[in-house]
Amino acid sequence: MMAFLKTAVPGFTTILFRKKRTRILVALALLPWVVVSIVKIVGGLSPSLSLTAAPLFSEFVMTFFVQFFIPLLAVLAGSSLIRDEVEEKTLSSLTCRPVSKGNLFLAKFLSSALFWWAVLLTAVTVSFLIAYFGDYSLFVVTKRFLPALAAALLAYLAYSSLFSFLSTFVPKTVILGIFFIFGWESVVQYFPGSTQKLTVAHYVKSLLPPAPMANSFLLVQLEPSSKLWSLTVLLGLSLLCLLLGAFLFSRKEYNA
């Protein structure tokens, strides 16, 4: 399996990187750099604006990533995992190779996940470095940056696993995904009680460090789950979706 992944992953990554859609999404991931840089420059020129690093990073950068960009990216990346091959009729080129379909599914997912993790890692890290310019204390790195980075990477894993699984049998996964992310998740995560726990966003936000501002948008977590439980749920959901996705993909026929 490892030898297969070693040969398959670079190929799938090249195919992914060559797509125009991928390059647009990479550019979008780097947008916070520009905004944070502008805000820092404006803040430096006008000290009366009192823009501190912590809210800038947690309110703007992480809100952008966790509430908007990562779910959107995961919907697009996850739903295109199998659908692109079916719609572009390239699936038969892959499935007539001496590799099980389940392994192909996992290799494709891993290529996509590694690529987008690298993009997210770079985007979040550089945004952090700009926002906290001149204040890279151990506290800031361990209590603000690392938990935020871990939440971002886990959010991508959980959402993209879910949509990759759905893409094996739902024809228009993007539409379903957009509805789920910007309909269901955006509303239900603010419901009190246990209903909010039916969203991925709830567990992702439970992993984020407490926001420094009292009325923080991201802090609207009425009853956050424990970090350990959130981690378990996100990893468990990802694993379950990937196994089910590989299973379904190997049994379903696609007339491509």
Add this chain to the structure above:
Amino acid sequence: MTTIIETEGLSKWYGPVLGVTDLKILVEPGITGLLGPNGAGKSTFLKLVAGQLKPSAGRVSVFGENPWTTPELFRKIGYCPEAQGLYTDLTARESLLFLLRLHGYREAEVESRTLQALEAVGLVDRADRRVETYSFGMKQRLKIALALAHDPDLLLFDEPLNGVDPLWRIRLTALFESLASRGKTLLVSSHILPEVEAMTRQILLIHQGKVFAQGEIPAIRELIDTHPHRVSLRVDRPREMAKLLLESSSLEGLQFQPQQEELLNLTVTNREKFYAFLLEVVVRHGFNVEEMVSTDDNLQSVFDYLVERKR
């Protein structure tokens, strides 16, 4: 001879739509032409053999194994689908390298097989150009290269010469023949009889999802030659021509085209004999033939005729 492909009661439906039904086929080494009009079920049959579709009923076995459940079998199968399913953002070389690596070959072998496949289809000098810049014919050749790069024992080609220029048609036909002479089994689908006739004598006729006939081309040719053909003839003196043509024993029917009396619609039984008779009439009586069209000289009309005859 060894049986490479064997099917028994093989059927495939797409919901209520019939793909193929109750196919009992044996394919042996060499080239077998899979002939049938568009929509006959050729692609469905090839997809079933290539493990891309699961049979609705019956079974298909390739080298004694089920292609739907045995990925290892694809070391011995090369499949060239009809659809233009290529990674258009990659170059031809990258496409071959990527797909060959999935076979687990060592890097040196991947590279040498890639080069051999590119040479076989004449794409070496354009190997580093993105596939999206290729013409339709070049894409067809790349698809063929992808199917044969791992040197499989069974090659399944779905309309491989579609869109290929005449020179490359000849070269690819020669390539298929050389593969067959090395003991490979090739199943080549087409809806054009002369295309298949150029590479093999062994054919399998499929129509409306069923095997219509299996055998050697001369037997099929005979059926085609005796099938009534429709011929349209535009001449300067149509009534005089009609009177003379009625003397031909090969003429089965004659009609003047309404509102276009100079156009005769003929039904002939033996084309060769009729054309010889027509030529003699034209030369002897000095007719001016402006146009002559055989309106149904295609596989679909032959099949329609054979189906009618079988009823």
